[in-house]
Amino acid sequence: MSTRKPYVRPMTGWWLKNPVYILYILRESTAVFVGIYAVILLVGLIRLSSGEAAWNNWLAAMQNPGAVLFHIVALCAAVYHAITWFSVAPKVMPPVWINNEKVPVEKIVTGQYILAGIIYLVLLGLILWG
Amino acid sequence: MSKRSNEPIVWSLFGAGGVVVAFSMPVFILITGIAVPLGIVSEDVISYERLAGFAGSWFGKLFLLVIISLPLWQSVHRIFLSLHDFGITGGEIFFRVVLYGAALWGTLLPLFLLVGM
Numbered sequence: 412m413s414t415r416k417p418y419v420r421p422m423t424g425w426w427l428k429n430p431v432y433i434l435y436i437l438r439e440s441t442a443v444f445v446g447i448y449a450v451i452l453l454v455g456l457i458r459l460s461s462g463e464a465a466w467n468n469w470l471a472a473m474q475n476p477g478a479v480l481f482h483i484v485a486l487c488a489a490v491y492h493a494i495t496w497f498s499v500a501p502k503v504m505p506p507v508w509i510n511n512e513k514v515p516v517e518k519i520v521t522g523q524y525i526l527a528g529i530i531y532l533v534l535l536g537l538i539l540w541g
Numbered sequence: 542m543s544k545r546s547n548e549p550i551v552w553s554l555f556g557a558g559g560v561v562v563a564f565s566m567p568v569f570i571l572i573t574g575i576a577v578p579l580g581i582v583s584e585d586v587i588s589y590e591r592l593a594g595f596a597g598s599w600f601g602k603l604f605l606l607v608i609i610s611l612p613l614w615q616s617v618h619r620i621f622l623s624l625h626d627f628g629i630t631g632g633e634i635f636f637r638v639v640l641y642g643a644a645l646w647g648t649l650l651p652l653f654l655l656v657g658m
Binding site: 422423426436439441442443445446448449450451452453455456457459460462463466467470473474478479481482483485486489490492493496497523526527530531534535538539 | 564565566567568574582587610612613616617622628658
């Protein structure tokens with residue numbers, strides 16, 4: 412067995428060294444909140460399938476101050492996910508051509524914001540008054 | 542036959558999940574996690590009767606499956622790719638099984654529940 416102990420540059424806290432890295436870590440961290448919220452919805456579905464009493468327990472659990480605080484942070488995370496997703500999307504998808512002209516990246520980003528706004532309003536309308 | 546990567550499948554689920562999260566999740570978090578619990582919006586909008594009725598329709602089943610399962614795939618894939626950034630460099634197979642296994646469970650369980658509702 413080798414007794415050699417090569418020097419390995421420590422990488423702890425590397426992402427604190429540049430604002431761009433912090434934003435990157437922030438973006439990746441949104442996945443944790445997205446995952447937890449999806450599990451909360453899944454638990455809700457399990458409760459819903461067990462009957463009305465179980466569903467009402469789930470609704471009551473959502474009123475816990477800790478739960479509300481989590482959802483406020485999760486809302487920020489979901490919105491930040493959306494912002495970063497819209498700005499990356501034109502870079503990973505094939506170029507869009509209209510009248511033999513490539514649609515500029517900024518227009519695709521703006522288009523997604525408009526589409527998201529419409530979908531949010533439609534969803535809210537259907538949930539609140541549907 | 543050469544060994545094929547399962548990356549395209551996982552990436553497609555990640556991509557679809559990212560779209561679902563970006564275009565719908567803020568509204569669901571706002572309603573279920575903030576507006577209803579704080580009493581800003583009546584509890585009736587997500588009452589048992591209304592949601593059980595929704596889950597009883599085929600459109601409702603598909604809708605609920607999509608908003609639960611796809612965000613999970615998006616989440617686990619992103620967490621898996623970020624492990625390295627937090628200094629976790631080993632146990633790739635372990636993390637693949639745990640994370641993608643969780644997303645698969647979070648797809649099959651709602652599917653099973655919804656079909657029976």
